[in-house]
Amino acid sequence: METILLDEVARKLSINPGDAVISTAHRDFVQLGGHQGHFHIAGPGSLWKQQSKDGEVEAKVLKELNESSLHAYVPDYLGSKEHDGKKWIGMEDVMCHFSDGCGMDIKMGTRTFKESEVKNQKLREDLYEKMVKQDPSEPTEQENASRAITKLRYMTFRERESSSQTLGFRIEAMKLWGQETTKDFKTLKYRDQVKNALLKYFNPLSKSGVEGFYRELVNLNQLLEESTYFKEHEFIGTSLLFIYDHERVGIWLIDFGKTTDIRDLLEGGQITHEKPWELGNYEDGYFTGIRMLISIIEEIYSERADDDESVHQHTTIRVN
Secondary structure: OOOEEOOOOOOOOOOOOOOOOOOHHHHHHHOOOOOOOOEEEEEOOEEEEEOOOOOOHHHHHHHHHHOOOOHHHOOOEEEEEEEOOEEEEEEEOHHHHOOOOEEEEEEEOOOOOOHHHOOOOOOEHHHHHHHHHHOOOOOOHHHHHHOOEOHHHHHHHHHHOOHHHHHOEEEEEEEOOOOOOEOOOOOOOOHHHHHHHHHHHHOOOOHHHHHHHHHHHHHHHHHHHHOHHHHOEEOOOOEEEEEEOOOEEEEEEEOOOOOEEOOOOOOOOOOOOOOOOOOOOOOOOHHHHHHHHHHHHHHHHHHOOOOOOOOOOOEEOEEO
């Protein structure tokens, strides 16, 4: 199956990080789920993204995905450079396909922390305090007595408090026309709560636009099922970026700084992305999330009344 973008925009890395000011509205959009200060204009249709402390992982994964069957669903990789002691990734600015777009960042998977982050069994008082602040009734008698918990205990608690564990994804942030970016979704846990939040994002959109997102997700799910690269990697902390304007809709996979090649870490070298996670099996629940998302959006589409003839019909950013 070949998937291509409807248009090609000239992209080049002609500006050093920090040499051009990114507009407030554009900055807020590309930083929907975080990364404040990590994006800079790189040139026409392109951005610099500062690499995380994980080194060159994201650049490597983005480059490899650009060469895989999933290439149409990731920003173009345009190169890397070091500037002022920091490492930067040059990538496509996917906003260049839209005019005054509305965006939504959805963090995928039932687990958003790497296995390597939680193997340390050290008891930490700071994580106990964080847990108590969120839910005073959560700690066990033993944890209250020691006033400390492991990072694994805290991270699994945190996932359970959102829809990550129950649905396989959580909404990180949303930006709609005429509104500030909203990020108060992390305590939404149940399907109906998440569906109501998604309705807020889709409400300004035509029914054809909702259908377009549904078709984009179904196509992406099929490509992921067929991808050997996807089976051989733990996709932790990645997001799906949804964008629409008055004409088109589109979805991109983003944020690969915690992606891990598991071929040498696991017998058989592949994961299903849907089996329950246990420490050591590297399962991330990605398919659990994308299939639940497809189900909810299909439901939203089926419940939506047909558009009036005067309503503009949206198209998808890709031709399948």
